[in-house]
Amino acid sequence: MTEPLAASHLPAIQWSLVLALAALVGYACQRQLGLPRVLGYAAVGSIAGFFGLGAALWPLHGPVLLLLELGIAVVLFECGARINVRWFVHNPMVLVQSVLEASLTYAAVFYGLQAVGVEARSAGPLGLIAMAASPVLLSRVIADTHAAGAVTDRALTLSTLSTLYALVLSAAKAQIFANPQESLWHDITPVLQVLLVSAVVAGVLFALIHAVLRWMSPLSQNTAIVLLALIAATAASASGLGGSAPLAALLAGMVLKFFRPQPLPWTQALGSISALLGMVVFVLVAAVAAHAPWTGSIPLAVLALVGLRLVAKTVGIGLGHWGSHTHWRQTLWTACTMAPLSAVALVMTVPFTTISGGETIAGIALPTILLMELLGAMAATWALRRAGEARDTLGVRHDA
Numbered sequence: 001m002t003e004p005l006a007a008s009h010l011p012a013i014q015w016s017l018v019l020a021l022a023a024l025v026g027y028a029c030q031r032q033l034g035l036p037r038v039l040g041y042a043a044v045g046s047i048a049g050f051f052g053l054g055a056a057l058w059p060l061h062g063p064v065l066l067l068l069e070l071g072i073a074v075v076l077f078e079c080g081a082r083i084n085v086r087w088f089v090h091n092p093m094v095l096v097q098s099v100l101e102a103s104l105t106y107a108a109v110f111y112g113l114q115a116v117g118v119e120a121r122s123a124g125p126l127g128l129i130a131m132a133a134s135p136v137l138l139s140r141v142i143a144d145t146h147a148a149g150a151v152t153d154r155a156l157t158l159s160t161l162s163t164l165y166a167l168v169l170s171a172a173k174a175q176i177f178a179n180p181q182e183s184l185w186h187d188i189t190p191v192l193q194v195l196l197v198s199a200v201v202a203g204v205l206f207a208l209i210h211a212v213l214r215w216m217s218p219l220s221q222n223t224a225i226v227l228l229a230l231i232a233a234t235a236a237s238a239s240g241l242g243g244s245a246p247l248a249a250l251l252a253g254m255v256l257k258f259f260r261p262q263p264l265p266w267t268q269a270l271g272s273i274s275a276l277l278g279m280v281v282f283v284l285v286a287a288v289a290a291h292a293p294w295t296g297s298i299p300l301a302v303l304a305l306v307g308l309r310l311v312a313k314t315v316g317i318g319l320g321h322w323g324s325h326t327h328w329r330q331t332l333w334t335a336c337t338m339a340p341l342s343a344v345a346l347v348m349t350v351p352f353t354t355i356s357g358g359e360t361i362a363g364i365a366l367p368t369i370l371l372m373e374l375l376g377a378m379a380a381t382w383a384l385r386r387a388g389e390a391r392d393t394l395g396v397r398h399d400a
């Protein structure tokens with residue numbers, strides 16, 4: 001019985017060592033190089049993936065997918081809780097920038113990939129995946145570089161909004177692909193279903209969290225544990241009912257911010273838990289994405305997607321610059337912070353793996369996610385520093 005027992009425990013031992021190494025490398029990245037810890041996490045995850053550790057997890061399902069969705073939901077809830085909807089009344093050009101960059105990104109990737117030989121059936125979902133930025137990764141870069149300012153706030157807002165659009169449309173697109181019919185109502189129904197279910201779950205989550213914050217101290221670690229459990233429960237409920245778990249958490253955070261505009265001190269108590277979940281998420285994403293082969297026309301499609309996406313987001317944010325009360329240099333740095341792709345894009349890719357053409361979608365999406373998790377984090381860090389909003393962390397000890 002010794003050999004089967006050892007074999008069954010081997011994956012747990014391997015992942016434990018990978019996470020320990022990721023924590024060490026992430027710490028060294030920040031302390032010795034002044035780079036965000038997420039780069040260390042992604043680098044270790046990539047190496048693990050190249051050695052085949054992430055291949056067994058793809059396509060994501062069961063507890064692994066739930067863990068990834070929970071990590072995303074927690075961060076998106078925090079991101080949503082930072083967005084003050086009232087701000088859009090005074091500065092509507094932020095919404096214009098958001099819609100422009102998201103729309104142009106989808107159009108550029110959709111038509112551009114077809115120009116390099118990708119079928120329209122696969123180019124559509126890839127355009128939606130490219131539409132999303134990565135507030136999950138960007139929030140960690142901001143935390144690790146201690147960035148604060150106009151570019152930081154606008155970048156986090158735009159990346160969160162683009163993720164909101166992409167989550168709704170990609171979830172609906174996956175349902176349409178699974179049950180193809182030629183009718184306008186059939187195309188609209190999945191969008192309404194995802195929005196309605198996610199909104200209802202978000203409303204329930206908001207009501208529960210609002211009640212908890214009225215009764216318990218926001219600074220208590222027990223409060224953070226209760227909030228985490230509620231987000232986990234609603235994340236599982238949203239997915240089971242046909243909604244989107246990350247979208248429900250994001251909407252709940254935005255509603256909470258609308259009714260409680262004052263800063264939320266409980267985020268400090270949730271910080272250590274969120275940081276741990278974040279590390280696991282980034283390692284998992286890199287390990288899973290790294291197992292995809294770079295064969296045939298995949299490199300050309302990946303480079304086309306990355307280039308078109310960056311250009312489209314820059315043009316969209318630039319066109320919405322007029323009247324947005326920002327300098328053109330700030331617009332450029334903001335566009336650079338929209339480069340990362342990570343966990344949200346991976347979760348968006350999963351539903352397409354079970355449909356016709358799913359292998360092509362995953363074959364292009366996974367290498368793109370891996371590339372932009374690493375290069376995107378570096379681009380965001382560089383942009384925040386060029387904007388003068390990131391503090392130099394080289395040689396500074398961080399125990400958080």
